[in-house]
Amino acid sequence: MITEVAGQYNAEDLENQIRLLWEKEQTYRTVRKLRVGGKKFFFVDGPPYTTGRIHLGTAWNKVIKDSVLRYKSMNCFEVKDRAGWDMHGLPIEVKVEESFGFRNKKDIETYGVDKFIQRCKEFALRQKDDMTAQFKILGAWLDWEDPYMTLKNEYLEAAWWTLKKAHENNLLERGLRVVNWCPRCQTAIADSEVEYWDETDYSIYVKFPVLGEENTYIVIWTTTPWTIPANVAVAVNPTFQYSKVRARKDGKAEILIMASDLVESVLKIGRYQDFELLCALSAEQMQELTYSHPLGGMVPRQKDILHRVYAADFVTAENTGCVHIAPGHGLEDYELGMKHHMEIFCPVGGDGCYTAEAGAKYQGLYVKEADSEVIVDLVEQGKLLSQGRLAHRYGHCWRCKTPIIFIATSQWFLRISDLRDKMLEEVSRITWYPEWAGSARFSDWIKNARDWCISRQRYWGIPLPIWTCPACGHLEVIGTAAELEERSGQKLADLHRPDVDHIFLDCPCGGKMVRSPDVFDVWFDSAVASWATLRFPSHEEEFSEWWPADFITEGHDQTRGWFYSQLGAAMVSFGRAPYKSVLMHGFTLDDQGRKMSKSIGNIVQPEEVVQKFGADILRFYVLGANAPWEDLHFSWDAVENTSRMLNIFWNAYRFALPYMVLDKFDAGKADLSRYESNLRPEDRWILSRVNSLIEDVTKEMEVYQLHRIVRSISDFILEDLSRWYIQLVRPRTWIEQDNPDKLAAYATIYEVLVKLSKLMAPFTPFIAESIYQNLVKGLDEGAPQSVHMCQWPKADAARIDKHLEESMALVREVSMAASNARQKGGRKLRWPVSEILIAPAKETVDLGGLENVLKGQTNSKKITVLAAGEKPKMDLEIAPVHKKIGPVYKGEAKNVVEAIAAADPTEVKRQLDEGEATISFRGMEYRITADMVAIKELPSQNLPAAEFSRGFVFVDITLTPELEAEGYAREIIRRIQDMRKELDLRVEDQIRAIVDIESKPILDLALQKKEHIAGEVRAANFQLGLGLELQGKLVKDWDIEGVCVRIGIDRAV
RNA sequence: GGGCCCGUAGCUUAGCUAGGUUGAGCGCACGGCUGAUAACCGUGAGGUCACGCGUUCAAAUCGCGUCGGGCCCA
Structure with missing residues (x-):
């Protein structure tokens, strides 16, 4: 049984109902089971970090994923859809630290690493549960019961296995590198974990004394005074020219060396009063210089270092053109240092404090606090040329916001840079949506790929499975838990720290091998997702059946993130890309295009949207707001709009239900094939349209043009449906008995709605399901239990009639033009008109058998299509063109203008059509050429016109008594219907009605239509007259075209 | 400073791959409809398609440059 649905579209109730249904019937499981054995579609969920709250961006992301998966499933693919969670790493450590008020690693060690890890785990699991609930509200059908979690042993093993493989491929190495270092977290952090913002730092110019030359200095500039103690060299640009100048200040002179172009600005900053150029130095000559460290006396190690000048391309023509090089504290410095075999001097420890190597004066001082100390010492040594402050972008730890420092440390690396070319080749094999995401953006990123530092000196992460022997240096990478057990004889319940730290392996040399205490960079966790989600390495079969992934989709920030980390991890282990296609989507910004942030207070929570509007509306909105790869400017107005659209859809669906219920619509009546011969052209049209729609949506879905689909x-x-088809079929649904014309309309609407619900199922799964349950399940118990178990609709080519679609488009245009013309002529649509004239400009128009549709919609008695170029008689207006008349008639021109104004436009036009016109005026005759006048055609009063794409539409609004009678009848009908509504009567209820019209002529007109009126309003008892006594439950006075009409109605007994 | 993307009506946007009169929705003004009805429809006003230069018979669309925004890098 189809049931009527009450009231407005209420997303909240509807979605709750459907959720209950899905739960009760285990619909998700059933759908997935149904497709087992189908063609495989391997999707990998980019795991959100377990922060506890989803935001609009993650909601959008999951909606895209869900829509694609539902679509694929309807196309009979067996989809792999494990949800994923990224659960390790500093963000969670930091949260747990905060909850205990820890300040540094020592606090953690004191508290106990085992307990700390336990807290992190609990925290991550709780956050995961919270977020799962939030994602479920969106209707995202992923496997939430069995997600992959980066903290599970089987997941840890996938990472271990990968590293072992990288080691076997000789791509793992340990080395001293300068890394971004967070002194609070006391760990290396990845480039992607560095957040930049402006910070005010010192800006100092320092004089390095040149050896062997009295009172002579190379001038350098830096914003990090604390790196001066670690200075080893100076770099100059090989293409620059340098100058040696004698500069004077306060009566004292000194000799300074810097880039020639920068002499003046440097001396100005140093407040020198004047200077003289002594000589120019080439970059080569610069490289012959040596100097002594400006704080040499305070940093003992500096005594043994030979300070030289080197050439480097990265030196720019800024500041002094001489760059302070501290290979222990800078990336470029380090690289230059390695190239020239400098000492990698790094007198700073992991806590950001100077070590003993920095000398007694500095030892134990925190570097950022040492800045002022160093400056004071430079001043005392007479080595400071200038000091100032400077606001510049500086990197910070993205979790604890501490300014990062660069220090040289021993870390584990994957030699990604060796694989660049291979990676580029792989990228070109992947299908990217949009294309440039791969060919331009991602390729560009890979061209700059550097070796990947995978080690972190933290606790909550996947432990590095690397054991080394302190005695002989032997190294071993363990690939699985089983392997570890075999090698150590110990079985671990949990592979995390600290238990794994207590496992020692026997070294062939007889020593005991110790685990490298580090954990993996958390990016490495998600990097192995495509095989970890298949439970590889423990389940090799699943891996060989599914891998690599068919599809992944994430935001454009993941270019350097997950797109890259996955590729890197797959390249070092499998030597190929782990995914075949990528849809890169945008970011969610606020309506002004600004980032959503707590500080601006413009954050929109997905739940807020769901609460106010519903999940389907949020889904449809984010999918359609713009192209997926562009940033989404969230707008409440636009959401509201989407809501209105779905509400119209709901009303369109609801419209037919009462009639279907009344008429006991059943499976037989729903069978469209029974009514082939009864289909009206408009039925065939909407069926054509819906099949064309299926074709379009399918085509766009194959290339993920989600916005176009919406x-x-x-x-x-x-x-098509609401504004047109439903308007067209309305009269047919009122017919009282079973007649094939009505049933054909029902069957058509039914067909269209069922097709639509399937077509919308991937995008608005709730409303689609609700409609399906009523329309399909309501009639056929044997139908699939959910719309999501149905097959994706196929366009029926036999139903598509492009010619008919074009004709209908034309009819719609004409109809709109006709209402426009009516408006101009002041004739309401309720009043019938005698004739509509279509005047095509060039080629004639073909209404394709839709004349009746046009008549109905324009409320007209007759449709006439004129021949191309033909027009009904129109009023002409003729205006003089002064520019042309003036030069010809000179002084006479004024009279000519008057003559034209007085002339009969029709006559002038007739003559001009044949050549020239002659106008007589005050006894004179004027010869007029076509260019002297502008002739405009004006529709005559009773024949208003409006333009459409192919010409003009005229509406003959001349009234006849018959038309007037009909008009008044409709006015009266409308009022009575209004009153019926007010009494809340049912469609099929009969009434008694009394209508009193105070004007005799109008009454006479109305009387002609008495039967008709009574029929339309279902009045069993109907009185129409003048001076009648009004009775009934509801009595109202109305004003119809200035005439008072009093109506009383009541329900008939 | 570099790479990629974006800039169209007051707001949100379509069209750009493949050059041929910029099209919607919201908001505004006016009108209409009324057995989908706290719904719906029409009309109107509102655009130097960010700016400049070039290619072309023709540029929102292609190329170059500038400005502004986003993501990423340095």
């Missing part, structure tokens, strides 16, 4: 569907619902 727009096609919306357009269909609004334009």
Whole structure:
């Protein structure tokens, strides 16, 4: 049984109902089971970090994923859809630290690493549960019961296995590198974990004394005074020219060396009063210089270092053109240092404090606090040329916001840079949506790929499975838990720290091998997701059946993130890309295009949208708001709009239900094939349209043009279904008995709605399900239990009639033009008109058998299509063109203008059509050429016109008594219907009605239509007259075209 | 400073791959409809398609440059 649905579209109730249904019937499981054995579609969920709250961006992301998966499933693919969670790493450590008020690693060690790890785990699991609930509200059908979690042993093993493989491929190495270092977290952090913002730092110019030359200095500039103690060299640009100048200040002179172009600005900053150029130095000559460290006396190690000048391309023509090089504290410095075999001097420890190597004066001082100390010492040594402050972008730890420092440390690396070319080749094999995401953006990133530092000196992460022997240096990478057990004889319940730290392996040399205490960079966790989600390495079979992934989709920030980390991890282990296609989507910004942030207070929570509007609306909105790869500017107005659209869809669906219920619509009546011969042209048209829509949506879905899909569907619902087809079929649904014309209309609507619900199922799964349950399940118990178990609809080519679609488009245009013309002529649509004239400009128009549709919609008695170029008689207006008349008639011109004004436009035009016109005026005759006048055609008063794409539409609004009678009848009908509504009567209820019209002529007109009126309003008892006594439950006075009409109605007994 | 993307009506946007009269929705003004009805429809006003130069018969669309925004890098 189809049931009527009450009231407005209420997303909240509807979605709750459907959720209950899905839960009760285990619909998700059933759908997935149904497709087992189908063609495989391997999707990998980019795991969100377990922060506890989803935001609009993650909601959008999951909605895209869900829509694609539902679509693939309807296309009979067996989809792999494990949800994923990224659960390790500093963000969680930091949260747990905060909750205990820890300040540094020592606090953690004191508290106990085992307990700390336990807290982190609990925290991550709780956050995961919270977020799962939030994602479920969106209707995202992923496997939430069995997600992959980066903290599970089987996941840890996938990372271990990968590293072992990288080691076997000779791509793992340990080395001293300068890394971004967070002195609070006391760990290396990845480039991607560095957050930049402006910070005010010192800006100092320092004089390095040149050896062997009295009172002579190389001038350098830096914003990090604390790196001066670690200075080893100076770099100059090989293409620059340098100058040696004698500069004077306060009566004292000194000799300074710097880039020639920068002499003046440097001396100005140093407040020198004047200077003289002594000589120019080439970059080569610069490289012959040596100097002594400006704080040499305070940093003992500096005594043994030979300070030289080297050439480097990265030196720019800024500041002094001489760059302070501290290979222990800078990336470029380090690289230059390695190239020239400098000492990698790094007198700073992991806590950001100077070590003993920095000398007694500095030892134990925190570097950022040492800045002022160093400056004071430079001043005392007479080595400071200038000091100032400077606001510049500086990197910070993205979790604890501490300014990062660069220090040289021993870390584990994957030699990604060796694989660049291979990676580029792989990228070109992947299908990217949009294309440039791969060919331009990602390729560009890979061209700059550096070796990947995978080690972190933290606790909550996947332990590095690397054991080394302190005695002989032997190294071993363990690939699985089983392997570890075999090698150590110990079985671990949990592979995390600290238990794994207590496992020692026997070294062939007889020594005991110790685990490298580090954990993995958390990016490495998600990097192995595509095989970890298949439970590789423990389940090799699943891996060989599914891998690599068919599809992944994430935001454009993941270019350097997950797109890259996955590729890197797959390259070092499998030597190929782990995914075949990528849809890169945008970011969610606020309506002004700004980032959503707590500080601006412009954050929109997905739940807020769901609460106010519903999940389907949020989904449809984010999918359709713009192209997936562009940033989404969230707008409440636009959400509201989407809501209105779905509400119209709901009303369109609801419209037919009462009639279907009344008429006991059943499976037999729903069978469209029974009514082939009864289909009206408009029925065939909407069926053609819905099949065209299926074709379009399918085509766009194959290339993930999600926004176009939403727009096609919306357009269909609004334009074709609601604004047009339903208006057309309304009269047919009122017919009281079973007649094939009515049933054909029902069957058509039914067909269209069922097709639509399937077509919308991937995008608005709730409303689609609700409609399906009523329309399909309501009639056929044997139908699939959910719309999501149905097959994706196929376009029926036999139903598509492009010619008919074009004709209908034309009819719609004409109809709109006709209402426009009516408006101009002041004739309401309720009043019939005798004739509509279509005047095509060039080629004639073919209404394709839709004349009756046009008549109905324009409320007209007759449609006439004129021949191309033909027009009904129109009023002409003729205006003089002064520019042309003036030069010809000179002084006479004024009279000519008057003559034209007085002339009969029709006559002038007739003559001009044949050549020239002659106008007589005050006894004179004027010869007029066509260019002297502008002739405008004006529709005559009773024949207003409006333009459409192919010409003009005229509406003959001349009234006849018959038309007037009909008009008044409709006015009266409308009022009575209004009153019926007010009494809340049912469609099929009969009434008694009394209508009193105070004007005799109008009454006479109305009387002609008495039977008709009574029929339309279902009045069993109907009185129409003048001076009648009004009775009934509801009595109202109305004003119809200035005439008072009093109506009383009551329900008939 | 570099790479990629974006800039169209007051707001949100379509069109750009493949050059041929910029099209919607919201908001505003006016009108209409009324057995989908706290719904719906029409009309109107509102655009130097960010700016400049070039290619072309023709540029929102292609190329170059500038400005502004986003993501990423340095």
